[in-house]
Amino acid sequence: xxxxxxxxxxxxxxxxxxxxxxxxxxxxxxxxxxxxxxxxxxxxxxxxxxxxxxxxxxxxxxxxxxxxxxxxxxxxxxxxxxxxxxxxxxxxxxxxxxxxxxxxxxxxxxxxxxxxxxxxxxxxxxxxxxxxxxxxxxxxxxxxxxxxxxxxxxxxxxxxxxxxxxxxxxxxxxxxxxxxxxxxxxxxxxxxxxxxxxxxxxxxxxxxxxxxxxxxxxxxxxxxxxxxxxxxxxxxxxxxxxxxxxxxxxxxxxxxxxxxxxxxxxxxxxxxxxxxxxxxxxxxxxxxxxxx
Amino acid sequence: xxxxxxxxxxxxxxxxxxxxxxxxxxxxxxxxxxxxxxxxxxxxxxxxxxxxxxxxxxxxxxxxxxxxxxxxxxxxxxxxxxxxxxxxxxxxxxxxxxxxxxxxxxxxxxxxxxxxxxxxxxxxxxxxxxxxxxxxxxxxxxxxxxxxxxxxxxxxxxxxxxxxxxxxxxxxxxxxxxxxxxxxxxxxxxxxxxxxxxxxxxxxxxxxxxxxxxxxxxxxxxxxxxxxxxxxxxxxxxxxxxxxxxxxxxxxxxxxxxxxxxxxxxxxxxxxxxxxxxxxxxxxxxxxxxxxxxxxxxxxxxxxxxxxxxxxxxxxxxxxxxxxxxxxxxxxxxxxxxxx
Numbered sequence: 326x327x328x329x330x331x332x333x334x335x336x337x338x339x340x341x342x343x344x345x346x347x348x349x350x351x352x353x354x355x356x357x358x359x360x361x362x363x364x365x366x367x368x369x370x371x372x373x374x375x376x377x378x379x380x381x382x383x384x385x386x387x388x389x390x391x392x393x394x395x396x397x398x399x400x401x402x403x404x405x406x407x408x409x410x411x412x413x414x415x416x417x418x419x420x421x422x423x424x425x426x427x428x429x430x431x432x433x434x435x436x437x438x439x440x441x442x443x444x445x446x447x448x449x450x451x452x453x454x455x456x457x458x459x460x461x462x463x464x465x466x467x468x469x470x471x472x473x474x475x476x477x478x479x480x481x482x483x484x485x486x487x488x489x490x491x492x493x494x495x496x497x498x499x500x501x502x503x504x505x506x507x508x509x510x511x512x513x514x515x516x517x518x519x520x521x522x523x524x525x526x527x528x529x530x531x532x533x534x535x536x537x538x539x540x541x542x543x544x545x546x547x548x549x550x551x552x553x554x555x556x557x558x559x560x561x562x563x564x565x566x567x568x569x570x571x572x573x574x575x576x577x578x579x580x581x582x583x584x585x586x587x588x589x590x591x592x593x594x595x596x597x598x599x600x601x602x603x604x605x606x607x608x609x610x611x612x613x614x615x616x617x
Numbered sequence: 618x619x620x621x622x623x624x625x626x627x628x629x630x631x632x633x634x635x636x637x638x639x640x641x642x643x644x645x646x647x648x649x650x651x652x653x654x655x656x657x658x659x660x661x662x663x664x665x666x667x668x669x670x671x672x673x674x675x676x677x678x679x680x681x682x683x684x685x686x687x688x689x690x691x692x693x694x695x696x697x698x699x700x701x702x703x704x705x706x707x708x709x710x711x712x713x714x715x716x717x718x719x720x721x722x723x724x725x726x727x728x729x730x731x732x733x734x735x736x737x738x739x740x741x742x743x744x745x746x747x748x749x750x751x752x753x754x755x756x757x758x759x760x761x762x763x764x765x766x767x768x769x770x771x772x773x774x775x776x777x778x779x780x781x782x783x784x785x786x787x788x789x790x791x792x793x794x795x796x797x798x799x800x801x802x803x804x805x806x807x808x809x810x811x812x813x814x815x816x817x818x819x820x821x822x823x824x825x826x827x828x829x830x831x832x833x834x835x836x837x838x839x840x841x842x843x844x845x846x847x848x849x850x851x852x853x854x855x856x857x858x859x860x861x862x863x864x865x866x867x868x869x870x871x872x873x874x875x876x877x878x879x880x881x882x883x884x885x886x887x888x889x890x891x892x893x894x895x896x897x898x899x900x901x902x903x904x905x906x907x908x909x910x911x912x913x914x915x916x917x918x919x920x921x922x923x924x925x926x927x928x929x930x931x932x933x934x935x936x937x938x939x940x941x942x943x944x945x946x947x948x949x950x951x952x953x954x955x956x957x
Contacts, residue, residue: 386765401763519767
């Protein structure tokens with residue numbers, strides 16, 4: 326009986342879905358931004374992992390360079406005016422996701438895997454973005470201890486590890502590689518495998534005021550405590566299906582030369598090969614136009 | 618042995634007797650031809666002219682049961698003119714949820730509704746080129762298959778009609794006897810033919826015939842979301858959407874009852890006609906609070922608006938259990954009083 330039960334553990338269901346893991350590389354330029362001091366007018370170039378917005382990666386039937394001004398997955402039929410066709414992805418995931426950093430002021434502006442701790446956030450918005458973090462009364466949040474207490478109280482937690490966006494010094498998604506670019510591990514869970522499918526993705530770079538197009542600040546959990554009335558914000562649900570809706574100048578996408586094609590004949594063969602595809606997201610949207 | 622025999626007798630049943638037979642007079646699948654599209658210049662002042670305008674522009678029809686194992690419904694067409702077209706269907710009859718509160722029962726809904734006379738119809742609208750059915754022969758859909766470059770087939774929905782439920786949530790259904798509507802923007806495909814599909818969702822249990830009203834309204838160019846709902850609300854009695862298309866059951870008794878329903882006194886009316894008389898509290902309330910005049914001798918009631926109604930108990934009222942809201946103690950007390 327025990328032998329029979331044990332045999333069950335070896336059952337291979339030959340599922341058509343696979344988990345795809347590997348390394349994603351974004352160029353140093355994606356982590357580099359020039360910020361201007363509003364008082365002195367002095368421009369400073371800052372290279373920082375906090376400049377890298379959420380990275381969206383998907384598996385698609387094909388990538389084409391004739392649909393938009395940048396490589397983009399092939400699309401199904403255009404049905405509604407002004408809305409691109411559905412890219413019909415086979416699956417995908419992100420490196421970093423939007424997480425609510427306790428104050429309305431920060432809704433849709435903080436991703437997981439980008440900030441080490443509370444000081445890291447206060448420093449970034451106060452000293453770099455020049456938009457200090459404010460509480461619901463409009464008062465600047467200056468103390469990381471107050472910040473932590475506020476978060477613990479809001480989420481009813483008792484430790485930093487319960488707050489997803491607090492990554493810790495060793496928990497950031499991206500690290501600098503030997504080329505000076507930034508790389509991170511990615512996981513795309515349960516992607517339906519088709520021979521010849523291609524991996525493609527994009528980095529949502531922040532705007533001047535450090536906002537992101539891939540986040541929807543009208544959705545997510547609602548805070549209606551006392552006089553509060555706002556949403557925590559959440560990643561848009563159709564990023565993989567309609568990426569062109571959210572890609573704009575300054576974002577980075579996978580270039581045609583860097584598209585990864587999975588050539589294993591089926592899901593079993595892919596699992597057997599244990600591949601770890603490397604994805605490079607090096608094509609800057611709008612850069613060619615700017616150069617012209 | 619006996620058990621075996623009893624088991625075998627079950628084998629000659631296939632449940633067919635529970636499915637209504639097709640009706641030669643009322644086909645279950647039919648074509649409505651080219652549909653009339655009303656203008657949007659109707660009054661919205663609540664006058665009888667306004668309601669008769671809607672009635673004149675509405676197509677009234679009755680669907681019977683479809684052949685066994687097939688979907689039923691009707692299809693019609695219109696040609697897109699570049700404007701936004703509002704498509705509205707109202708299946709018979711009226712529906713309300715009975716209030717079952719133990720005390721303080723709602724005056725509008727304390728009487729049960731007759732669910733056996735209720736039908737349900739849904740609508741789909743899209744370019745005729747995408748419709749897979751054969752009008753009048755077989756119902757279809759607006760689903761087409763898209764094949765990506767790796768040969769993977771994906772079903773794409775070309776139905777452009779997004780219905781909402783009674784709370785306004787899209788992608789839902791309003792439910793039995795309640796109107797369904799949606800907006801179709803023909804700006805992308807002017808001069809192209811669209812197909813309107815009325816799908817038989819459920820037939821009324823009492824006669825297996827689904828009567829409905831179908832109205833198409835041209836909202837003009839550039840109409841936006843909710844314009845269709847606003848158009849209906851502005852032209853419905855008391856903003857009750859059931860009262861936009863009237864007498865969809867094509868029946869005199871229903872027409873009279875629907876007016877009572879639109880006046881939101883259906884429970885008093887069901888109660889009063891159940892046991893008509895000056896002692897009936899519901900009859901008293903109709904006279905006292907709604908200014909109705911009831912002639913028990915003649916068996917008629919006249920509404921404040923002047924409509925004369927028969928005191929015959931309408932079939933739209935459900936079966937009422939007068940003891941439904943009484944506790945065991947109440948019933949015991951009544952029994953004791955009766956004994957004394």
